[in-house]
Amino acid sequence: GYAGQPPIGAGHAGPPPAAHYGYPAPPAQPYGGYPGYGAYGVGPAGWAPAPNNGLGTAAMVIGIVSVVGFCLYGLNIVLGILALIFGIIGLGRAKRGEATNRGMALAGVILGSIGIVVGATILGLIIWAATSADRDSDYDSDPYDDPFATSLVVEGRG
Template sequence: MPESQPSWPPAGGGYPPPAYPYPYPPAPGQYPGYAPPGVANAPKNGMGIAALIVAVAGIVTALSVVGGVVLGIVAVVLGFIGQGRAKRGEANNGGVAIAGIVLGVLAVIAGIGCIFVYVGIWRTAGGGDYVDCMTKAGSDTAAQQQCTDRFREHFENKFGSAEAPRVQESDSSSLMPA
């Protein structure tokens, strides 16, 4: 008996491919002529944040004068740049930029105020006389030492001892009960 063979369609199918009247539809969320969703211009908040950070650093270093004045000025400049970006809608942290400006101005004022304090202390301590004495002493080490000793004595008379207070050592056995 002859073997029966299944009747399969010939290779290549014999069926025509389905005909779509339009090209394939776009993937979900993608429409021709529009930007993909979720892609938006991120706000440029870096200048405002940098202004605040630099301003805080300026206030912390205001006693060094240079730190307060220089960092304060940098903070004010960065703050104005950040505020400009916020006004144009490029950033959304205008308040942070304003805080950087205000704290930067305070750092500059504190740094300049420290200059006046340091100059006052220098004058009260006799710093000008010390510089004059050292200039006259030239390279004579004995005369330079005499100038330094006079300055130290004058400083101690005005402000108290220039040395750190000394702690009196006590016998540790007197602290322990018998």
């Protein structure tokens, strides 16, 4: 360089420090993390618990089986009740922020209710059909009387 000039870079420690206009400077992050997050992307509170979505999902699946399985002769009523219970508990968890699948839990409640109604209706129809068939058979005066019986009469030709 020229005589009397300091060497290049001497006397400069880099850019001037950033002013924060009355706010305290953010703390230095170890290992190059972003502000507001710790190192390696972990949030300030550490690991957050995973959402507890099991009951909402179970409510929806059991509700679907309850509605589709209308030929299960009453078992879908039990499944509908289970879907209703699981769905209500799942909705409570979603409301408290413990679960993220409020829609699935609500679907479980709705499908469980439909399954209970459909199952009760089908079971009622089956019971009605069975009792009315028994009632009809009690009024038969002649057990050998067949309304579908036919007879063939052959007349002599002359």
